Amino acid sequence: xxxxxxxxxxxxxxxxxxxQWVKLISSFSENDALFAKKLARKxxxxxxxxxxxxxxxxxFSNYCKNDCTYCGIRRSNKNCERYRLxxxxxxxxxxxxxxLGFMTFVLQSGEDKTYSTAALCDIVKSIKKKHPDCAVTxxxxxxxxxxxxALFEAGADRYLLRHETASKAHxxxxxxxxxxxxKRMECLENLKQIGFxxxxxxxxGSPFQxxxxxxxxxxxxxxxxxxxxxxxxxxxxxxxxxxxxxxxSVELTLFLIxxxxxxxxxxxxxxxxxxxxxxxxxxxxxxxxxANVVMPNLSPTAVRKKYALYDNKICTxxxxxxxxxxxxxxxxxxxYEIKISRGDYENV
Ligand code: 5AD
Ligand code: FES
Numbered sequence: 001x002x003x004x005x006x007x008x009x010x011x012x013x014x015x016x017x018x019x020q021w022v023k024l025i026s027s028f029s030e031n032d033a034l035f036a037k038k039l040a041r042k043x044x045x046x047x048x049x050x051x052x053x054x055x056x057x058x059x060f061s062n063y064c065k066n067d068c069t070y071c072g073i074r075r076s077n078k079n080c081e082r083y084r085l086x087x088x089x090x091x092x093x094x095x096x097x098x099x100l101g102f103m104t105f106v107l108q109s110g111e112d113k114t115y116s117t118a119a120l121c122d123i124v125k126s127i128k129k130k131h132p133d134c135a136v137t138x139x140x141x142x143x144x145x146x147x148x149x150a151l152f153e154a155g156a157d158r159y160l161l162r163h164e165t166a167s168k169a170h171x172x173x174x175x176x177x178x179x180x181x182x183k184r185m186e187c188l189e190n191l192k193q194i195g196f197x198x199x200x201x202x203x204x205g206s207p208f209q210x211x212x213x214x215x216x217x218x219x220x221x222x223x224x225x226x227x228x229x230x231x232x233x234x235x236x237x238x239x240x241x242x243x244x245x246x247x248x249s250v251e252l253t254l255f256l257i258x259x260x261x262x263x264x265x266x267x268x269x270x271x272x273x274x275x276x277x278x279x280x281x282x283x284x285x286x287x288x289x290x291a292n293v294v295m296p297n298l299s300p301t302a303v304r305k306k307y308a309l310y311d312n313k314i315c316t317x318x319x320x321x322x323x324x325x326x327x328x329x330x331x332x333x334x335x336y337e338i339k340i341s342r343g344d345y346e347n348v
Contacts, residue, residue, distance in 0.1 A: 003032040011039060011262050015222045021215035024259070025252075033255045040258035040290030043265045048292045050336050053268065053343030054327070055137065056102035056298035056320070058093045059307040060085040064110025066141070067176045068164075070206060072237035072308045073110050079239045083303045084112065087123050093320075094127050097298045098134065100324050103342045105131075106160070106295065108139040117147045121154035128155035135342045137199075142183060145190045152194045157344075159191045162201040162230055166220035167213040174206060188224065197345045199228030199268070204256060205248020206234040214256070222263055227345035228293075229260050229267055232274030235310035250279045254289040261290030266346055268293050277314050283327075284334050293343070294331075296323040 001009065006024045010016050016024070024032075061084040062073045073080055085093075094105045105127060109115070115123075124136055137158040138151060148159070163184055165171050171181040191198045202217045203209075221229060233248030253275055260269055270293040271286025279285060283294055297304060297315050304316040315323050328338055 003028050004035055007032065007036050007039065007259070007262065010259065014263050016218070018212075018215050018219060021218050022211045025214050025218075025256075026211035028255055033251065033258070036255060036258035036262065037289050040261035041288060043261055044290045044292055047266055047346075048339075051292075051339035052287055052331055052336050053104070053293045053341065054102055054324070054338050055104040055106050055270070055293060055295045055343075056093070056097040056100075057106045057108055057295050058085070058090055058097075059108050059297070059299045059303070060090050061109040061112040061115070062303075062307050063112040063114065065113060066111050066179060068179070069174055069176070070203070070234060070237070070240060070242050070310075072240060072310055074240060077237075077239045080308070081306050083306050084114070085300070085303070087119070087126065089300065090123055091126060091130065093298045093300065094131060094134075096320060098131055100321055101338070101340045102298065103131075103133065103340060104135040104137055104158075105298070106137040106139055108160075109141075111141040117143070117150050121150055124151060124154040124156045133342070135344065142187045145194075148187075148190055148196070149194050152196055156196070158197040158199065158228070160199040160201075160228065160230055161187055161191060162199075162203075163188060163217075163220065165202055165206065165209065165213055166216040170206075170208055170210075170213045170216075173208045188226075192224075192226075197227040199230055200224060200226045201228075201230035203234040203248060203274075204231060204253040205246070207242050207245045209234075218256075218259065218263070221260065225264070227267060229264070229269050230272060231256060231260070231269075232272030233278050235274055235277060235312070237308065237310045247278055250275065250282060250285070254285055257286055257289040257291050268343065268345060270295050273297075273314060274310065277310070277312055281330075284330055287331065287336055288334060294327055294338075296320065296327055
């Protein structure tokens with residue numbers, strides 16, 4: 001089958017065989033990418049129109065007990081200046097976000113076990129009490145079933161936990177021995193079973209990644225059927241063992257966004273900050289390739305530079321209000337507008 005036929009097959013069956021994924025990912029042409037993009041955008045327009053959902057990210061702590069080799073806030077990075085926000089500071093970010101039109105708050109942090117589950121539940125409850133019309137998304141890494149359950153019962157609506165790579169051998173090349181692939185996958189199953197709108201995702205072009213690994217990612221995603229998929233290019237961070245590695249490809253990331261949209265018509269797929277970091281119009285291109293979400297930063301400007309997962313991250317010097325205005329005009333330039341809504345996953 002030609003690549004064009006494979007893309008058509010994906011549209012019809014919502015799945016491909018592993019060998020077909022490998023072929024498509026390793027041999028696509030500019031024309032194939034254009035074909036996928038047109039189809040993906042048509043599907044996105046049918047589901048979301050010319051609207052893009054916004055999620056405000058509050059990066060409330062960059063302490064992390066983990067040591068992922070790619071990540072700038074890994075515990076071994078002694079050059080990372082650590083910070084934690086208090087409950088009051090987190091609530092202030094959400095209040096400001098609400099004024100700016102955000103109706104989803106994403107609380108993200110390193111795996112910082114100084115916030116107890118009870119304390120996190122209290123923060124979630126306080127946000128939901130103040131902003132009952134808004135959704136709370138958590139992105140706090142791996143936890144036990146009971147903790148996830150308690151957070152869901154406290155009112156959290158969604159949870160993002162990128163699987164990072166669906167190939168065990170590749171996972172082990174990106175993570176230290178104590179981080180287990182099986183544990184990550186179990187966490188994702190638990191999140192979904194508890195009732196969260198669940199997001200997984202991977203980096204594109206992470207060190208050692210082959211087309212076969214990305215094929216495993218696409219197979220995993222077609223089986224898991226996440227409500228959200230966060231995918232951006234890998235970007236090296238200067239204080240990690242991967243400092244000298246190459247960044248991922250913008251073209252491949254865009255192509256995979258299109259394939260994800262074709263496979264999961266209703267999924268919430270962000271045009272990521274990493275994509276915007278590697279290309280001046282990365283987020284716009286992401287939306288044009290089939291993404292329907294952007295996730296600007298709502299963290300206090302004073303701490304933004306410290307939440308550096310990778311080098312040269314954009315928007316770290318801007319106020320939240322500036323970012324939202326900037327994004328509004330960027331999206332307007334390509335014929336899209338920000339939609340003020342929770343933007344939940346809509347069940348078919
Ligand atoms: N480049 C791109 N993305 C990264 N992440 C972590 N480090 C990097 C990097 N160097 C991503 C991971 C993580 C998410 C919060 O950020 O996929 O799950
Ligand atoms: Fe932050 Fe453009 S979105 S400055």
